[in-house]
Amino acid sequence: MSLEAKRRIIFILGLLFLTSLVFVQWMEVTRKREEAGLSAAHVAVPASSKGCVDCHAENSPGIVAHWKGSTHAEKGVACFECHQAQQGEADAFSHYGQTIATVVTPMDCSRCHVTEGEEFAHSHHAKAANILASLDNLLAETVEGSREPFNPHSPTLGREMAAQVNGLASVNSGCQQCHGGRVALLDKDGKPVTNLDLKPGSDGKPTNAEALGRVARDAKGKPMLDSKTWPNTGIGRINLDGSLGSCAACHSRHDFSPRRARQPENCGKCHLGPDHPQEEIYNESKHGVAYRDLRDKMNLDAKDWVLGKDYSAAPTCATCHMSGNMRNGGKTTHDPGERISWTNRPPVSLVMDTDAQHGVVKEADPEKRRGLIVDTWQQKRQRMTDTCMHCHSPDYVNNFYKQYDDLVRLYNEKFGKPGLAIMAAMKKNGLLSEKDFDEKVEWSWYLIWHHEGRRARHGASMMAPDYTHWHGMFEVAERWYTEFIPEIREIIETAKKDGKKEAAEAAGKVVEEIMGRAEHKWPEEFKKGK
Amino acid sequence: MISPIAWLKERIPVDGDQLAELSNEPVPNHLKRWWFALGGTPAYLFVVQIVTGILLAFYYEPSPRTAYGSVQYITDTAAYGWYFRSVHKWGATLMIAAVILHQMRVFFTGAYRKPREINWMIGMCLLVCTLMAGFTGYSLVYEQLSYWGTTVGANISGSVPVVGPFMRDMMLGGEAYNERTLSRLFIVHAAILPALMVGLIVVHIALIRLQGVTEFQFKDEPADKPKHFPFFPDHLYTELSIGLVLMIVLSALATILPATLGPRADPLSTPEVIKPEWFFYVTFRWLKLFSGTFAILSSGFIAFTMFIWPFIDGWIRRKSKFQEASVAIGILAVLAIIGLTVWEAAVAH
């Protein structure tokens, strides 16, 4: 082979080698581009929490791992920034040289998340613990449990148990885990010390030194939280610093994931079950079906998660009730009541005209009423309509609202208001005791409005036909005609026989007036063969 | 004013013409046939390994805590790290293959015969060094298979009678794999073996240069043609072409089959299937075939026989009429090696 040929061969081989190297570079560039979005942001532990992380990475690695995946970690907000406390706070203690507290409250979070804190504080969510004095609580405290601890009647084989049975166990593990309990420290006698004793000022520090002095501390100086009240991430938790709520109710610690709060399962921790099956209703609706199908198109990790911009695949609870959308300028609210026009919680649904304290206005006088209302139900409905219109036409939305209003009015007028009137007449005339749940008919009425009636109204509000009808209005009617009214009539008959003629007639008049109305007359007419 | 070249010549008194003369080796014509250039191939690959090895050593950290992470850094983060690591890995594979092919060529052409016995033995030393470099290099990755490969390899050395435990302790820096093992394997891989090989290669080539390349004449060449051709530039071009072909092959292998990274070494759990690198399949299968001491002693005996083969061959040729017994023996040995390698490759255990 001539030298000339060899030179040419070398030239060609050189070009081939060069080509292979260009290919290598192309692969490198492609690889880097693919990895660019995937690699996790670099997390540096801020100096303030270096000690915490070093130790807790060994002792409770899950907490540290969750935190490391959070936006907090990316931005240099770590253990100390949230758990820091000041000397003089009721639950502050010294932990390896730093003053911290176990329970992080909305007061702590809102040092940075100011707007979110304010919106949440106004919301019905923050007041969820008001249930602690309600009918529902009566059920858990007295009917299911016992207001006072009581002695067990036989030993528990194989286990030494505390001397007395905690009659409020169902309240502690049930009601309060959703609604929130009143966080308590233990005093030296094992009695709770709460915000009611500590009387915290606006900075959250207790003003009652005597109560603070009563708080018991363990060998390391750490105050002891009452196990009946902690752990608790109920959304209306009443904290020792006087603040209401728990941000971790939706934004689970310690990654505080907005992603999770955007998913319906997160709300479903509490919004489910026989009395308000919102999660089941959502699952039944076309909204929920679309969400399950298109979950991977929901862009749940988007920073702002604005409907119409970041995603449009399907709505979740958060989409309609809280999150920002294109039509409202992307404004998220932490008060889910801002877009709700009916409250279907009470026996009779009320429109959501709210006052300065964000409470529902119940004033009947139109003049006074106008003076009290700060935010009308129409304004709230308009906000929701704006959300709907990202995917639906105005006529569609308006007609849907007519269907919804019609169902609410049907329930209100045929069962809600009459039921309330009958129960009021029975109590007024002494045919039922003032207290609830001691007579069978009181259970029947409770099931009608609190379970079945709500299911019907909620079902209609979120487009779940089966919950509106079979789990809702059908069961309302069944209980009304086969239990509630027969039980009421029986009590009245019995009263007549027992000589309470006057009272029985007064109550009976109310009942029969209602049952003689056009919408209730059908059984009579059927019997007459009409 | 003194010219820079004159200035330099004054300080480095080397005669350029003499240097050219010295290095311009007369190359026998048979080397125009490409398959006789197999000796240059491992030498070229050796240079590739030195270059890529130095690059990788910039980031590699030889300690059990950091080794795997640093290999991961090279593979995932450093620019072109995956490429240089893959080239280094495939360079090793090709180099071992080239060394073996070169050795087979030398063997079957009888090129080791008098007076080139010593160069054969130096070549054997280079083979052993290359294999050891392959073994230590793989162990540095500190993934599951490399960790357990090293452990098994060390324990095989440990079972050699008398000197075994000493060899194992020297290799691992203790009775078992420990904190200091990787740094010692690294120094062997990246300093001792390369230095040793550079020395051996220099002697290997110097001996070839002094003794001349074994010359063959092909019958299709006219007898009156020149018997040699110049190293510069003719043979250099050949070697440059081979070098480029090797670079293309390495780049292709690196992009099509890049070096992977298995799970990190776990000293508490042995993987279900453990295998050494392919060039140890023969030994591995041999050790499985025979029981402990015999397997090891017989391996050693075979290696020793290969080492002194030129003398055995000379003895056979002097004492018997089977002048080319080596060819038959060689064919049998190659078949045995291929057989054992394929056997080991085909089965899991």
Added chain:
Amino acid sequence: MSEETPQEDGQPTPPPSSPAGEPAPDNWLVGDSAPPAEIPAPAPANQADPEPAPAWNAPEPVAEAEPPALPEAIDRRSFLSRASSIAMGAGLVGSYGVFAAMAGRFLYPAHPPLKGWLFVIEVAAMKPGASLTYTAPDGATIAVARQGLTGQVGDFIALSSTCPHLGCKVHWEGQNQRFFCPCHNGAFDPSGKATAGPPKEAGQSLGRYPLRIDGGLLYIEVPLEGLPGPEEA
């Protein structure tokens, strides 16, 4: 393989140039596997070959075989030869050059020093005139001071608290509006410029860190990684 077997004769044959070489019709190669022992190994090239054999080191053997070329043919040939030499050189330099450049890129740090914006404090929690010490993840201490009322980022300044003179820690003196180093009475104005002491003589200033306000929160840009101090190792 077997085709390449050397000639099967018991003794090493003389070099092929010797007339003793017998034709071996069934062997395609003749020659020695080793030169005769009594003859020294093939002499280095500078010892003249006894025979006037064709020069092995003739620059272009091919050229010899050709008849003397015409001047323009020589020109064409030399042009071609030069062109192919340049092409070969370019191919070699280009390909190995790119390889070397990639090696250079491999050795250059894979990414710029890793920095991040980290939370310092809520703007509202820091009154004008107040200062605090922020410790970066790499352990560097940074004096953050608020000097204005506007609530904008210009109110704040973040200075390395290490005195450029001998490495002591400076602190902010609100009443004197200066950073003060207790070691040699070095003083710095609110922007970090030296106003007294040894640093002033040397014209040194305190190092500054970038700050940012986002949603009422003050963030600082600091290195995210550094070598651990002795107590962490």
